[in-house]
Amino acid sequence: MKKELRLSGTGGQGLILAGIILAEAALLDGKLAIQSQSYGPEARGGASKSEVIISDQAIHFPKVTNPGLLLAMSQEAAQKYSHDLTSSGILVTDSLFVKTLPAHTGKVYELPITHTAKEVLGKALFANIIALGAIVQLTGIVSEESIIKAVLNRVPKGTEEVNKKAIQLGMELVK
Amino acid sequence: MSKILLLQGNQAVVEGAIAAGVKFFGGYPITPSTEVAESLAEKLPKVGGKFIQMEDEIASMGAIIGASLTGKKVMTATSGPGFSLKQELIGYACMAEIPLVIVNVQRVGPSTGQPTSPSQGDIMQARWGTHGDHWLIALTPASVPECFDLTLRAYALSEKYRVPVILLMDEVIGHMREKIELPDNYDEIPQAERKLPTCPPEEFKAYATDESLVPAMPPFGSGYRWHVTGLVHDETGFPKGTPAATLAATNRQHDKLYNNLDDIVEVENYEMDDAEYAIVAFGGAARAAYEAVDMARAKGMKVGLVRPITIWPFAEKQMKALAGKVKHIMVHELNYGQYVLEVERAVAGKVPVTLFAKYDNEPASPAEVFAKMEEAFK
Structure with a gap:
């Protein structure tokens, strides 16, 4: 079974790293995984996406075409990367940044990801790991x-x- | 023992370089090839190698040519804008027959283009970017494990034939991360060996050859003295511009490769045994083509994929044979249509050749490729 995920937000939020970690976790589970990304020329800022495909069988095309889950950690990313999200896909947003939800008839989880990182762990930079905890739990x-x-x-x-602790916090956000 | 890793194509090139015994990298970092320089800067000193960031891409080529003359295996890495600058000295390396490997991770061009977007727009530049009649080798990997394998192969070919080899990557393969299994240590990987002279130094003629047409190449500092020039030269290595010397040099530089196409040209066939239609795609574009072939097969269409791994020299024999086997060929590439020109030339009107050119910054999806095949192969 092929599973496709797209992690999106702003350059600098650590979403490419989050995608790499998710793909490496899949390899540890004995599965195959591909991670790819697309981003602008900016080092910080600009919409950024990291895509992960996990499967038991060979994966040829490395880009996500039918996302089972979209994580959006910025308003721009929520608009830009939700175009191919179908009703069977899950939309997860960071409620601190995404105020207007894109049109989506499937499940939506508006989670205080960055808020939790700042309030509980004292730093926004743990947001990507909290997001991973939530995605794995979901x-x-x-x-x-x-x-x-x-x-x-x-x-x-x-x-x-x-x-x-960040992973646990993420898991608890959706428990 | 081996280890399983999730690596980018660019990082797999670095592992391949270390495994091949590369000891010198001169370069100027540029997206989307930067990880090659970044990672070699860290790894080369640990294996007794040297990394130098040069002032520009032309100087980088000069540095690796010089380092290769000392007998070392050398690499540089770049993308379109840097590849344009390197062309002058690529011609020099062809003329002086200097083994070296140039990694070009293609991005959208011309000029600065789109630094982070994929393209295969340098196919013809890889062949004809430098002036004058010349011949070289270009290899295109389509997976992360193949980045490792083809880097090793690039050195094997470069050293064997004394020719620049271009590892012609694209952003899709350079930047994606995929599973790769690598040996724990590279000690048992066979190292490509450069042919050394058997005569004493005083009898040595730099460009004298045997039937292989590849001259022996002693490292500088080993007691053998020879002259290296971009001018047309005879077997002594010194400039000689007579018609006979020019003809001999040109023919030999061609024949040393083109007498050995079976050794150099590699093509992968996927689902081709009973295929009536074929798609030709390479590098990042091939990734969608595999899936498109699977989709077509699921609908009962007898379609297969022909994937050139060696881009230059062109797979002339294989494409001619393909024209005798299938009813229709589609070429899919991430540019306005470059490789297709060579396919059309080889096929010579025997069967229709349809181009699916994709040049809008994004690779075509398998569904798009399948739709184009369905339309073409009616």
Whole structure:
């Protein structure tokens, strides 16, 4: 079964890293995964998307054409990257940034992702890891064990505990 | 023992370079090839290699030509705007027969174009970007594991034939991350060897050859003295512009590759055994084509994919054979139509050739490719 996810927002929010971590977690689960991204020439700002495809079988085309889940962490991304979201797809938004929901007849989760990062962990930069926790809880696309391992493989030494907490906070947002 | 990693195509090129024994990189970083320079800057010093960021792309080519003359395996990496600048010294490397590998991760052009968007618009430039009759090799990977494999192959061919090899990537493959299994250490990977002279230094003639037509190449500093020039030269290496010397040099530079096309030209066939129709696609564009073929097969259409891995020299024999096998050929490339010109030339009107050109910044989806095939192969 092929599962396609699109993580979108603003350059600098760590969504490309989040996509890499999700794909690495899928490999840890013994599946195949492809991650790709598209972004403008800006180093910060500008709409950014990171796409992940996970499957048990060979994946040829690396871009998402039928997203099962769209994460939108900016208003611009919510408008720009929701065009191909069908009613079976899940829309997850960061409620701090997305005030106007794009037209979508499927499930919507407006989550205080960045708000939680700032209020509970003291830094907005944990928002991407919180978002991963929420996505894993919502979709079960990778195992909890693998997402924790994949996050810890990618974060700086000394930040393991706070990142583990970020995953838990994300999971609790949708429990 | 091996390890499983999620790597970008660009990072797999770096692993391939380290495995191939590259010891020198001279370059000037440019999107979407930057990860090659970034990662080699970190890794080369750890294997006794040198990384230097030059002042521009022309100087980068000069640096790797010089480093190659010392006997090292060398690399530079760039994208369209830098590839344009490198052309002058690519011609020099063809003329002086310097083994080296140039990675070009193509982006939308011309000029600055679109730095972060995919394109395959440098197909003809890779072949004819520098002036004058010349011959070289260009390879195009279509997956992350193939980036590793073709980097090794680029060195094998470059060293064997003393010719610049272009690893002609595109942004789709360079930037996507995919599973790759790599050996834990690269010690057992066979290293491409440059042919060394068997005569003593005083008898050495720099461009004298045997039946392979490839001259021996002693490293500078090994006691063998020779003259390196971009001027037409005879077997002594010194300039000689007579008609006979010009003819001999030109023919040899052509024949050393074109006598060995079976060794150099590689094409992958997918679902081609009973195919009545074929799509020709390479690199990032091939990724959608595989799925489009699967979609067509599911609907009972006998379609297969022919994927050139060697872009230059052109797969002349394979395309001619294809024209004798199928009823209709579609070429899909991420440009206005470049490789198709060569396919049309080889097919020579025997069967129809339809072009699906995609040049709007985004790769075609499998559904788009399938729709074009359905329309063409009615």
